[in-house]
Every structure is written in C-alpha cells, then in structure tokens.
Amino acid sequence: MSDIRVRFAPSPTGNLHIGGVRTALFNYLYARQQGGKFLLRIEDTDRQRSTPEFEQEILGSLKWLGLDWDEELVHQSARLERYREVAQELVSKGLAYEFEGAIKFKIPKTEVKVYDIIRGEVTYDSKEFDDLVIMKSDGYPVFHLAVVVDDHDMGITHIVRGEDHLPNTPRHILLYQALGWKSPKYAHLPLIFGADGTPLSKRHGAVAVSEYRNKGFLPQGLINYLALLGWNPGTPQEIFSLPELVKQFSLKRVIKSNAQFNPEKLFWVNGQHMRAMPGEDYEREITAFWKDKLPAMPEEKWRKIIALYRPRIQIYGELKEQTDYFFTEPEYADAAMTGEIRQNAVSMGLLRQLLETLGSLGDFEDVQVLDQKTKQVVETAGLKSKDLIHPLRYILTGRSATPGIFELMSLLGKETCLKRLAAFLS
C-alpha cells in the first residue's frame, strides 16, 4: 500500500474514445502497480454539452475494459460551492478580481518550472500568459480552477494526462502557489494520432470504445494495443494481460513522441488474445456476442463452426461475413471460377460421379468417410484430389478459401451439400 493517488477525469461531452482510454489505462496501471488509488472524476461543468448518457457510456466502457476505479465517483457539478469559495478566497487575498461578471486570476509574472516525470524540467515565463478566467459569469468554474481545487481536495499525488495539457500546467502551478497548496507531480503522455498524422477523429474510423466493443474486439486486446502506444517494457514481449501490464508498467519508460494509431496491429494483437484465451472463454464470449444476431442452429454444430474459425478471425464480428454460406445459398460471384468449372468436362464428370457416390451414403456425420469416398472418386479417374476439392469447395460455399472441406460438408449436412451440388450441375 502506498499513498499514491491518481485520477482519470473525463468530461461527459462525448463517448469514451481511444485517447481517453489510453490516459485512463496509464493512470490505472500506475496506481495498481504502486499499490495506490485510481480515482474517477466527472468534469461536467460544461452545462451545454454534458449529458448523463455520455457519463453512463464512459462508465460502461471503463467497466467493460476492466479499469475499475476506487472510492466514490466525484462530480464537479456537485462541488460548485467549493469552487466559488476558493475563487472568493483568491479575490479577498487580492490574487483574483472580478471582470464583467466573471472572476479572473491575476497571473504573477515569474518563471515557472514544471517537473515532468516523462519530459524532465520545462520552463515557462508567465509574462506570456494572460490573466486566467477561473469563474464564468454564470457562476460555474472554468476547468483550470476546478481541476486544481479537485486534485487538491482529492489528495491527488500524480497527474497523468495528455501532452495537450502541458501548457496548462504552469498556470495550474501558479494557482497552487496562490492557494498555498502543494502541487502534485506531473506526467504528460504523448498524443495519439490517426494514420495521416492528424488528431484521431471520426474520419479515421472508429474512435469510441463502444464501437470496438460492438465490432467484437476483446477488452484485453484493445488494452494491450493501447499500452504499446507510448510505452514498452524494454523486452521483446508484445502480448500482455492486464495483470502483466500492471506488473511491468513504468512511467519512466513512457515514450516522449506522439504515436500513430495503427488499426492493423490492433487487429493482430486482438487475434493473438483470441487464440490465447481458454477455449471455454472463447466459446462463451463469441456465442454471447452473436446470440440473437445469427439464425439459431444446433449447439454442437455452432461449437464446431466457431472452433473452425478461431484461427481465421481476429475479432468476433468477422465471423458472420466469413460463414455466410451456412446461412444463405452461395451466389457464385466469381464468374471466371464458375465458368472454369462448368467448361471443364472432366471435373464436371467427376462432380456428377461424386454426387452419386455421396448420395449413397447414409449421412455426412463421419468426416473420414467423406474424405475417403471423395478421394476414391478422384483416384479412380487418375487425378489429384485437389482437382475435385477446389471445384467442390466453390460449389458448396461460393468461396475459394474455407476451412477443411470435409469438415464443412459434415457441418453443412447431406441434404444441403447434395442440393447445392445438384443445383450447380443441372
């Protein structure tokens, strides 16, 4: 146990996005690793844009990610009196003054040093700063005042936030000094950008955590990938569970330069987690994900399908598009392939023969038997099994790449297979 206390302070004016998660994650990792507290504060002083829905969305996303917080949630909207009190205190000390109904903090002209854990010492000259509005004319505090008062009152020892806040820090330090409070330590994280180098936004595709969740990403996949954006353990390890990250994380190893968000690597990391998780977890989760979104089928069949596709998908959401032939008839969209098979008299002959052979089978339960019977047909004709398997795969699934064809035939069932084969040959 240590007395380290950090916080994540989102404002409920939008969904929790990738950048926010990364900030929350690094705070979480630092707190958990140091045996400190990870607190959550809702910065809802923008009355126009803050909504309870966004707040719920943010909390829900954090829970889904497994970034559980300590103690009670703090809402800035519940602390208005406190901010007014502090603002008045500054006014009465002559350190702030009223201006057009608002209150401005009189910036002392001095050199301000920020000691940043990641960047080292950064010096500002406050004569570059204008006096700072700390209370709006509507009686609500401005971010700068609320942050300082809350961080002080909540006993925050380390502020870990995005680098976009670095220029705010000297102003905050001045406020701490004016109030006679001890300033926390700071760590400013590098920012995350889209592939084109501009700040991450809707243009770059999904930015909200909920979108990733809806697409069937794993929380541990997203967390793992985001941890690697701006931090690395200094070892070749790339795949981490949350507890492993907690164990290995260090603010000292956070990178200084901004990073680009790379969806491809996120997919890869997610796929690694999907393959590494216990089979029963995979089964349970992907089943829950697709429940009510796909037509029902016998449990045993479903279990075999998802097992077959585990190495072939990187997110749960990919399953449907890959397995469409289980739910709808093949469309044979590849005209070249379709023509090639139809015009090849030899393979058409083989396929007819196969249709007959398979028709004489009792059912398609036994994959071995399907394999043997099919190969017999080809071998009798003196050809290679792939000469028949490739056209067969295409006819049964409309695809040229699928899991093992005999397993698929067994899952598709005798009736469907013979029907598709007969339809194609007629």
Next chain:
RNA sequence: GUCCCCAUCGUCUAGGUUGGUCUAGGACACCAGGUUUUCAUCCUGGUAACAGGGGUUCAAAUCCCCUUGGGGACGCCA
C-alpha cells in the same frame, strides 16, 4: 504570430542517462519459402530507418548548437 514539446524501418518501437559490443534489434504490414485439399493458424527467410548541417571526441543513433519537419497551447471548452 508567440510560447512549449517531439524527431530511429511505411507504422509501433529497442538502443540514447553510463559515446565504442549498432555493418542499428524486435513487432505489425508487405514479399518469398515451408506445412495444409484452399484459406487461416504456425514456422523460416527477406525488403526497409538513425531528418539535414555544424560542433565536441581517437570514436556519435547516442552529447551540444542550428536548420528543417511534425505536434500542442494560446476560449467565460475541457
């Protein structure tokens, strides 16, 4: 414009504090090969980077300066 931060393969990064062991390592992506009925998984190999210029030094990716480039902040938003 002013102030601040940053700068190694296309991307994420190791190495930089203690300059030599770096003809710069790993991962994603890409290419080639292997395994497989195809695909995927998996395995092997390959292409690919120290932004530029000065300086310090016997020696610089590593230290210093300048330039360039990128980013951030300059709101009664947070």
